[in-house]
Amino acid sequence: MPLASPADTAACCAPLTAEPLTTEQAEQVAPLLKALADPVRLRLLSLVASRDGGEACICDLNAAFDLTQPTISHHMRVLHEAGLVDRDKRGVWVYYRVCPRALASLGALIGCSPP
Amino acid sequence: MPLASPADTAACCAPLTAEPLTTEQAEQVAPLLKALADPVRLRLLSLVASRDGGEACICDLNAAFDLTQPTISHHMRVLHEAGLVDRDKRGVWVYYRVCPRALASLGALIGCSPP
């Protein structure tokens, strides 16, 4: 297990509206939301998630944006460090796929908990 | 209806993982997430939502933080302009309450709809 991402510890609690978040909880969840709070990263994550097989490489993603390759690489790094996507290097290509647990825990926090 | 908040138009679409977000969708949703992506604002929203009656005034919120009153006021303004909370001035006090539609649409976007 290479690194402990924010998604590992965050958002494993009661929904936002049930009881006040503690300072610690808020400081764990905020980085997750911050990683998502960018139009490019939202599209990147959505693009990866909706892809056939649930994965995409940088070259695929690059083609969908009018941004330079380093910028896309930077955004994927942010998503990865937040624990929202996993990396898998196969040969020359690097494939990203969404980490479903992270998204689910975020959804539970925001309060769409169907009992 | 004083202003059209981001929450009015954003996040009324398929979950993030179903199909790629368009640029327009991403640019509508991102401000909502950005408004939430701050530890103080997360606690503020949670505090308001979990309050008896679902509302709180600035003076209540101020007491829960080690920040100045202008800073709290600024954060509540950000939440309000994103469409996440409503304002209601009653006498000297200003009461905030969460706008449930905004949170629900965000939750639907993130994808906590397990069929």
Add this chain to the structure above:
DNA sequence: ACAAGGCATCGATGCCTGTCAATATAGACA
């Protein structure tokens, strides 16, 4: 009319971030 208190706004400051060009790294293939 005046004073007091709750809240918003303004201006300034220091830090964070999105973007790019240039460069580095690393795997595949001849």
Add this chain to the structure above:
DNA sequence: TGTCTATATTGACAGGCATCGATGCCTTGT
């Protein structure tokens, strides 16, 4: 070994943001 290609890293720059102190606005009560 050397070249080509895919991805990451670095350094720099501009814009954004969280915070504060000072101040203004508005409502209530005297």
